[in-house]
Amino acid sequence: MRALDDIVVLDLSRVLAGPWCTQNLADLGASVIKVEKPGAGDDTRGWGPPFLKDPETGAQADAAYYLAANRGKRSITVDMATPDGQKILRDLAAKADVVVENYKLGGLKKYGLDYASLSKINPRLIYCSITGFGQTGPYAPRAGYDFLIQGMGGLMSVTGEKDEFGGTPQKAGVALADIMTGLYSTIAILGALHQRDRSGAGQYIDMALLDVQVATLANQALYYLVSGNAPVRMGNGHAAVVPYQGFPVADGFVIIAVGNDGQFAKLVTELGHPDWATDPRFTSNGARVTNRAALIPLLEAETKRYTMAELIAALEKRGVPCGPINTVDRVFADPHVQARGLQKTVPHTQQGTVPSVASPLRLSASPVSYDHGPPLLGEHTDEVLREQLGLDAAQLAGLRDKGVI
Template sequence: MQVSSQQSALAGIKVLDLTRVLAGPWCTQILADLGADVIKIDRPGGGDDPRAWGPPFLKDADGRDTDQATYFTTCNRNKRSVTIDMATLEGQALLRQMAAQSDILVENFKTGGLKQFGLDFDSLHAINPRLVYCSVTGFGHDGPHAMRAGYDLLIQASSGLMSITGQPDGVPGAGPLRVGVALTDLFTGVYASTAILAALEVRHRTGEGQHIDMALLDVGMAVLANQASAFLNTGVIPQRQGNGNPSLAPYQDFPTRDGAMILAIGNNGQFQRFCEAAGRPALASDACFATNTLRVEHREALLVEMHAVTRSRTTAEWIALLEHRAVPCGPVNDIAQAFDDPQVKARKLAVSLPRDAGDGIAAISGVASPLRLSATPPVLRYAPPALGQHTDEVLRELGMPASQIAELRSARVI
């Protein structure tokens, strides 16, 4: 990711961001990283809830905690913050004016929640037929659960994802677990940005925008991937297997002399090379282990053999032994170790952006966009904004005089 003013992939695209929490903001941050001008609408006085979801909190120049949570910075880089009270008629009119000049609107209110404000798709499509309007909800805009609020944890549970995550029954610590990050929120953001870019391409051909209905539940079911396919085609309900893979073996964590490592062996050739490097070539030709299907069938016996072998060396020794033999192997890092990895450093995945919002926070760090476009790479422009940091700037761009901005502020519309 470059700090640059060069022409970016979505230069000239304006996004009105009415999203909150994570799924919607993750989507709009992807668009912002690609160069779109994303205007984030915050509630006056409080803003997006994750601004206060701490600890941990951002620190000021003296190393003291502020009242701004690090959670918010996760998904609001490259955006400009404008505070508008959409419960007021003046605020609604202002948002409609902004929507009339936007290419994309993304919102994650409950089904029907924006209709009362005249900010639903039908109302805004009448004003701006070119508008691509993306709604993000927990359960979608139809069906018996359409009116339910949806949060990632609920979707991880209801989609079945938690039922296949964690240690198997009979093992200490057994039971369903959530994934360590809000996976369905994040995937929904990625899917939503993909759908928006597809809708923009359709607009190039037809001149018309459209409505996109993104649901966390739909995405949660989709990312079950091979586990869903296995159930739908066999009727067998997948079970928790810890770090094991239901279709591959050996493909999990293994104990080493000083900790643990990951082996991700995906074919018979890799297994054969592992066995040769480990000094156990006969394992690869054993009648129980000669093919992946046999290794999965005899998984427990294979693990007994593997554990005896992998404990003979340290993690670093195994990596040094296997990495030049094309056997996928690696450490089990904590997050600090991951950011210290030389490959992570080489890819410049930790980034920092200066912020001058008068609140004592000099810079905010985050993770670079993983999108690597050779001609139009993502660019760094703005740190995650302070609440209302760009209100006056954006309203001036709408052609609003300073006197009117002052009146709106006095009336607490902004």
């Protein structure tokens, strides 16, 4: 058994936030039906390089970006702009447990695929809409993109080097607003499924990238709300913990993350200055935060005497949290990452297998399985429409001739 193997998800989303949510549901065992436009499909199929290549023709195939968020799903192609396509999707929604979509505000109403329409034919339906700004408020009609949301939601204001070091606001190297919205959407859907078990009724879920980005400012948001002062960019430093940043070594940088005064004493003892642990400027975390400008250069002068391997080994022996700043290739070469099995290979109809990254969800009784890779465009159209709607070969051929599927 898998945790959600009795749940059917109709996935009308594309790009990242929605597909990330539905990939989580697929990892947990849900049957996810990914609906794509005939002949085009999810935009991310073309977001490369790098691309896969057709092993027979050498032609460009799906992009790595698409592979990252679509494991475990079945793809069908349906033109929802046609009446026949709309009927197919309504019939599928009538049998589904969950619909996930990320169209602009009201974008699906004209097709009869909005929550108000679908809930009438399936009162148990859980319908999750993902937009940039939500269903209400002055920005609701706007399109929302991760980069815009990272800026508008405050993340970029606290990411990047300090002003005095020539820094500018920076976005994260991963589309975090999209990813986090996908995760929160997954949580909301699981909560709604549990509620349905008790009430028998579905419900509507309004997810907004901006809401998620503001919520996940976390301590930085509360720093402002409590103090009235807007937090600023700290580079790799921490606003409230010192030392907690990257330090230069002979061959790169090492992160040192001192969480308490005992760890600080161990750090400075290793660096040859145990007296710093009793220096009134540095005896407590609060004092170290106040005197950050004095302490950090002292530490940097000592860490430069070590190589990365030497300093990490020495600090690990003393129980001081530390680690390298790895490039992505070094991440997958790390022995712990390998021991945890974070790099996976999943089946693929065209390629045989393709690389993937393991889900971090580790359930003892209903584990994630990796028996289905990302689908080809429309790979499962006939299979799903036969299975879910009982369409026969002649009906499928007719729909295909009309360009509906």
